[in-house]
Amino acid sequence: MINRSISIKNIVIVGGTKGIGKNIVELLTDFNVYVIARTKNGLAETDNLHFLEADVTQPMNDLSELPDVIHGLVYCPGSINLKPFHRLKEEDFLNDWQINFMSGVRIIQALLPSLKNAEGASIVLFSTVAVLTGMPFHASIAAAKGAVEGLIRSLAAELAPKIRVNGIAPSLTQTTLTEKLVNTPDKIEKAVKRHPLQRLGQPGDIAEIACFFLSDKSGWITGQVMHVDGGMSTIQA
Numbered sequence: 311m312i313n314r315s316i317s318i319k320n321i322v323i324v325g326g327t328k329g330i331g332k333n334i335v336e337l338l339t340d341f342n343v344y345v346i347a348r349t350k351n352g353l354a355e356t357d358n359l360h361f362l363e364a365d366v367t368q369p370m371n372d373l374s375e376l377p378d379v380i381h382g383l384v385y386c387p388g389s390i391n392l393k394p395f396h397r398l399k400e401e402d403f404l405n406d407w408q409i410n411f412m413s414g415v416r417i418i419q420a421l422l423p424s425l426k427n428a429e430g431a432s433i434v435l436f437s438t439v440a441v442l443t444g445m446p447f448h449a450s451i452a453a454a455k456g457a458v459e460g461l462i463r464s465l466a467a468e469l470a471p472k473i474r475v476n477g478i479a480p481s482l483t484q485t486t487l488t489e490k491l492v493n494t495p496d497k498i499e500k501a502v503k504r505h506p507l508q509r510l511g512q513p514g515d516i517a518e519i520a521c522f523f524l525s526d527k528s529g530w531i532t533g534q535v536m537h538v539d540g541g542m543s544t545i546q547a
Contacts, residue, residue: 318342318358320377320428321524324366324417325386327351329485330436333517334384335359338524344376346417366413370420380424382524384434385414389454390487392447402450410436410454415461425473433469434523435462437479439539455479459535466533474532476523481539483511506541 319341325331326345335343335353345353346362355361362375366387389409391402414435425431437455440448459477466475482488482501492498492510502508519538522528537543 319381320344320379321382321384322346322376322380322421323384323386324414326384327353329386329487330480330483330513330516330520331384331386333513334386334520337517337521341382342377346370366417367408369416373420376421376424378424379427380421380431381428382432382434383418383421383425384520384524385417386436387413388436388438388487389451390491391450392491393450394447395449398450403453406450406454407457410451411457411461414458418465430526430529431473432524432528433465433473433475434520435475435477437462437477437535439479439481439537439543441479442537443543462535463533470532474523474528476528476531476533477535478516478519478523479535479537479539479543480511480516481505481537481542483513483516485513504542504547505539506545506547508547509540511538511540 321338321341322344323331323335324346326335327347327349328351335345342358344360344362346364346366348363348365350361353361364370387409389406391406393402418433435458437459438451440452441456441459462475462477469475482491484492492501501510516538519536
């Protein structure tokens, strides 16, 4: 890894070229941001915005483009694989596990020395409302994200007080990942009615919370999973 000035905080966003990840990047204008993704997807590099092409489902062997002091890490990649349980194959569970859990574990392990070099570093991971609120057809993704929630609490305990670890559990949010679920007016109407706040989530709703967890404003919060779900997990619509 290379040395860089630490007068400005260094934040690594895995999967920061679209959806929620892209919104997080756009909010972090006062930071040095390092985006790791498969493709740039229109991302314009600047003095404070850097891109590293990588497939995070595979081990990352070259981290020389990343700084040796990292103040924040956000792992955004995820999947939505909704099927009846009897149609789920072992491959489905393993793919969801790989994308949502294991790849996140690998990147955290790879960057842990640099996170430990920072004062008050923060890790942000993503779960789903379907872990707390049982939903049909979500067995595979809920199982993988349930593991993420366990990881959040275990790491928060192990890495305290040096590194904070928190998570976000969104409900249905309008991104490219969910477009098949909300691609008709009827689907949108039904989805909206399931949420007490009577609208779907937007990437910015989630990105704001991620940036809060990265900031010093959340300096006394760790081991938490915040539900940003329009009230779905706690209120009956």
